[in-house]
Amino acid sequence: MPKWLQRLLTILLTWWLLALFVQPFSVINPIAHPRELAGYVVIISLISYLAALWPRAWPIWLTTAFLSMIVGLWAILPLKQHFGLTWFNTYVQTFNTATRRFLQVGGVDVPATLSMTLIVALVAFLLLITVVLQLYPGAVAIVLSYLLAVHVFNGSDLTTQFFQLAVVTGLLAVLHLYHTRWRAFLIGSLSIVGLTLGLMWLSTSTPLNDWLANISVPARERLNQRGFYASLEAYANGSGRTGFTENSRVLGGPVYDDPTPVFTATSREAHYYRVEVDSFYTGTGWRPSAFQTQAAPLDGAIMRDPSARVDYGQATSVKLVFNGGKTFLPLPYGQLTFTGGKPDPTTDFLLNSATQRITASDDQRFERLDIQVQQKQFTDTQLETATSSTQLISSNYLRLPSSLPQRVRTLAKRITADAKTPYEKVIAIQTYLRSDPRFTYSKTDAQQTPANRDYVDYFLFDSPIGYCDNFSSAMVVLCRSINLPARWAKGFNTGTFEGGSGANKQYIIRNSNAHSWPEIYFPSLQFKCNTLTTRP
Structure with missing residues (x-):
């Protein structure tokens, strides 16, 4: 193969490499002058080509x-x-300012001045090392590193780009090794293309994907628990993604454990701590009821369910100490009597009855709280004979968006076909979500919901890998689909036991313990917390 043809083919393959880089880059960092950029690429390519043919004039x-x-x-x-x-x-002043800002904030969303400078420099560098110096592994490593960064930080699906990169790498290697042997070059090139197409076909195999996903979940979850993904996410977004979030209107995508402590609980037993409930499912997530009530002072600093016809257990003490003060107040389930705290619960606590959320007056932050807790005592008979009358319950707890695909309702009916009582139907849905082999619990492998798709429908039928938000939302929607009132609660799970005994057991609740779960309504029992929809 003549030298001029080898260099020309190298330029074409380098353009392919550049395209793999620029395509996701331009989605995140829009390019205002694409024609000028294309012209610049052609000019630098011509210079590199001439430099490769006449290197003495470098x-x-x-x-x-x-x-x-x-x-x-x-x-x-x-x-x-x-x-x-x-x-x-x-330009120099703007570049310096943009660079300082980017180093402080981090991420893949780069300021325009810095991003365009990177593109201009990258074009020249890649063409130089591939066409002139023939150091194609360095060029491939740069593009691969960027694609991995975009995939991890931005959650983009770049499967096609990774396969294309494999093809380009193989063709560059064959061109470099066999440029003097036409037959070997052609055989090698065709083999690489064929092998890659075969791998692409295998990647669409659902059994293979499920097998790979399932066997690798434990390893990825260990990395998640050790903060590996949180470190990457902290750089990409400026903060970790786990922790209680005020806005649940758009759910989906991976979450990465943030081990930062939120509060310490001292109590006789472990509790789930609810912050608030949302009742309006939008198809993408949850929001509070459209008929939101205003927060009002607590009556005697007691929270109770006066209409619940159940017994309450013996009062136990729970003490909460918050790290740095919080704007939200996580509370255990049961009849609660506030006996002390900062701010003062008898004068400064406001309750929103629609969301069950407590706030402090005058924008105060919660620092500590002492509570007497009496938990509801349910018997098996009460649960099994509970009715599902909806006459006394708000329609908010049955409402579903008109866009919800019919197959979700059909699935709910199929799951509960053999169940006779409302409680049996709830258990049937819970068992399905916990035990069906299609579902995989993973924080790091959950997929973003595609545009114009329903969040629960996509999880149930297309991407059954998720965590508490996926499972709990699915259970609420499935219950509502068969006329069982339910709502979506969010807060924290029990946390980690740190020591102590008796009434002085100490639990650390971290951002990584942020959790969501369904609450199912039975008229005589009121809302029953159901925390068993996610897998261990």
């Missing part, structure tokens, strides 16, 4: 390439200035 080519970079920067990033020293000074 000072001329290097100088020409540098000047082309400066002019290319101005064409792509004019900053409302004519080309000259004034533009260059403005």
Whole structure:
């Protein structure tokens, strides 16, 4: 193969590499002048091609390439200035400011001045090392690193780009090794393309994907628990993604454990701690009822369910101490009597009866709280004979969006076909979500819900890998589909036992303990917390 043809083919493959980089880059960091960028790529390619054919004139080519970079920067990033020293000074100042901001904030969303500079420099560098120096592994490593970063930080599905990168890498290797042997070059190229197409076909195999996902979940979860993903996520977004969130309107995608302590609980036994409930399912997530009530002072600093016809257990003490003060108040289940705290629960606590959320007056932060807890005592008979009358319950707890696919309702009826009582129907749905082999519990492998798709429908039928938000939302929606009132609660699970005995057992609740679960309504029992929809 003649040298000029080898270099020309190398340029074409390098353009492919650049396209793999630029496509996801431009989605995150829009390119305002794509035509100017394309022209710059052609010019640098021509310079690299000539430099490869006549390497002794490298000072001329290097100088020409540098000047082309400066002019290319101005064409792509004019900053409302004519080309000259004034533009260059403005560019340097803007670049320095953008760089400092990016280093402070992090992420893959890069300021325009910095992103365009990176593109201009990358084009020149990749063409230089592949066409002139023939160091294609370095170019491949750069593109691979960026694609991995976008996949991890931005949650983008880049499967196609990774397969294309494998093809480009193989073709560059064959071209480098067999450029003097036409037959070997053709056989090698066709083999690489065929092998990659075969792997792409295998990647669409559901059994293979499920097998790979299932066998690798324990390893990924161990990395998650040790904070590996949280470190990546903290750089990408400026903060970890686990922890109680105020806004649950758009759910989906992976979450990464943040081990930061939120509060310490001292009590005789472990509790789930609810912050609030949401009743309106939107198809993408949850929001409070449209008929929201205003927060009002607590009556005698007691929270109770006066209409619940159940017995309450013996009062036990729970003490909560919050790290740094919180705007939300996680509370255990049961009849609660507030005996002390900061701010003062007898004067400063406000209760929103629709969300069951307590706030403090005058925007105070919660620092500590002493509670006497009496938990509801349910008997098996009460649960098994509980009715499902909806006459006294708000329609908010039965409402589903009109866009919910019919197959969700059909599935709910199929799951509960053999159940006679409301309680048996709840257990049937719970058992299905816990035990069906299709479902996999994983925080790190959950997928983003595609646009114009229902969150629960996508989880149940297309991507059955998820965590508490997926399972709890699915249970609420399935219950509502068969006329069982239910709502969605969020707060924290029991946390980690740290020591102590008797009434002084101490539990640390961290951001990684943020949790969600369904509450199912039975008229005589009121809402019953159901925390068993997610897998261990």
